[in-house]
Amino acid sequence: MTENNLNQMSKEMLSKTRSLSIVIPTYNESKNIVKMLDSLRATLTREMNAEIIVVDDNSPDGTSQTVEEYAKNSENTGYTIQIIRRENKRGLSSAIVTGIESAKGDAVVVMDSDLSHPPQTIPQMVEELQNSDCDIVVASRYVNGGGVSGWPFKRKLISKGATKIAQHGLGIKIKDPMSGFFAFKRHIVNNIKFDAIGYKILLEILVKAKEAKVKEIPYTFINRTTGSSKLDFSVGVGYLQSIWKLYRYGKSVKSNERRTSVHFLSKAGRFYTVGASGLLVNYFVSFMFGAVLSNLWYIYATMIGIIFSMSSNFILNKIWTFEDRTFEPKRTLMQYGLFLGFSGIGAVFQLLMVYGLVELRHLNYSIALFLAVAIASVGNFILNKKWTFQEKVWS
Numbered sequence: 001m002t003e004n005n006l007n008q009m010s011k012e013m014l015s016k017t018r019s020l021s022i023v024i025p026t027y028n029e030s031k032n033i034v035k036m037l038d039s040l041r042a043t044l045t046r047e048m049n050a051e052i053i054v055v056d057d058n059s060p061d062g063t064s065q066t067v068e069e070y071a072k073n074s075e076n077t078g079y080t081i082q083i084i085r086r087e088n089k090r091g092l093s094s095a096i097v098t099g100i101e102s103a104k105g106d107a108v109v110v111m112d113s114d115l116s117h118p119p120q121t122i123p124q125m126v127e128e129l130q131n132s133d134c135d136i137v138v139a140s141r142y143v144n145g146g147g148v149s150g151w152p153f154k155r156k157l158i159s160k161g162a163t164k165i166a167q168h169g170l171g172i173k174i175k176d177p178m179s180g181f182f183a184f185k186r187h188i189v190n191n192i193k194f195d196a197i198g199y200k201i202l203l204e205i206l207v208k209a210k211e212a213k214v215k216e217i218p219y220t221f222i223n224r225t226t227g228s229s230k231l232d233f234s235v236g237v238g239y240l241q242s243i244w245k246l247y248r249y250g251k252s253v254k255s256n257e258r259r260t261s262v263h264f265l266s267k268a269g270r271f272y273t274v275g276a277s278g279l280l281v282n283y284f285v286s287f288m289f290g291a292v293l294s295n296l297w298y299i300y301a302t303m304i305g306i307i308f309s310m311s312s313n314f315i316l317n318k319i320w321t322f323e324d325r326t327f328e329p330k331r332t333l334m335q336y337g338l339f340l341g342f343s344g345i346g347a348v349f350q351l352l353m354v355y356g357l358v359e360l361r362h363l364n365y366s367i368a369l370f371l372a373v374a375i376a377s378v379g380n381f382i383l384n385k386k387w388t389f390q391e392k393v394w395s
């Protein structure tokens with residue numbers, strides 16, 4: 001897109017958008033934030049009437065001081081830079097909510113500060129927000145034309161697994177609900193009480209602003225080259241907590257649904273979501289025992305991963321999918337035995353498939369493991385619904 005086209009697009013937006021707020025949460029991003037602000041300076045024009053809100057969780061590397069110095073030298077750019085420094089590190093979603101609460105724009109853009117989200121996409125996002133019949137515009141990695149650059153296979157697997165959990169667990173239809181780069185009309189969140197758990201505030205907006213219309217546009221996510229990723233075990237735990245809380249929220253506001261098909265598909269969706277979480281547990285544990293904590297033969301590592309994933313799947317399916325919260329020891333042990341038995345059928349298939357793909361087809365172990373776990377989980381739902389949890393298949 002040329003500079004003339006960009007300026008023309010900005011002027012067209014002005015007729016419909018009085019102002020624009022860009023919220024950028026930061027923590028230890030002093031090496032990236034200046035380049036990020038420079039890129040925004042090249043994209044924003046005076047006609048856009050923009051404000052940039054940087055919310056920093058008291059970064060020890062001096063991110064907030066860097067932004068303050070930058071703002072002093074950017075007084076005649078046509079937009080303002082506001083820095084909100086919070087005393088403690090309270091999480092990404094909480095930082096974004098703080099920024100949204102301070103935003104004065106009719107439209108709000110949320111983006112990361114690590115250069116993974118290209119500011120050049122912002123004019124298109126805001127134009128779609130104004131010219132299309134939508135309330136939220138999501139910059140998507142998974143629609144035609146979108147993509148990811150620089151991610152290893154494991155990171156892609158985690159992202160896809162988290163996406164499937166959100167789609168099936170929360171009933172979200174868009175292809176990239178895990179995007180951290182999105183724009184929305186400010187008024188759609190006016191009545192939302194945010195929990196701000198986890199690291200993907202878009203999920204909470206999608207669930208709680210149910211009537212909002214969403215459009216996805218493609219962009220290419222570029223993996224950070226400077227600084228360290230914030231993705232760790234605590235982030236994963238926070239994500240699962242947010243999914244559970246949003247699921248309970250959705251269930252509390254949903255009207256009673258009596259159609260058998262909806263009940264059946266709802267439970268199948270939850271079972272599939274648990275299976276997706278088991279896939280992540282299986283892969284993580286197998287990878288840790290096979291490549292990180294020890295040098296176990298990959299078959300042994302896979303067996304350990306299977307045991308961990310089957311146990312976590314049983315607990316989640318008992319509590320969530322089939323809503324059986326009776327933990328009388330004898331009954332629970334019998335259910336666990338049946339669940340392991342049915343899962344064992346899939347486990348044998350998984351081992352044979354992994355062995356065949358690795359030894360006979362010489363396929364990469366990570367890919368073979370992923371395919372085997374995914375295929376082996378398909379038949380477990382009906383068997384466990386019928387025999388383990390004593391429900392009619394069609395109910």
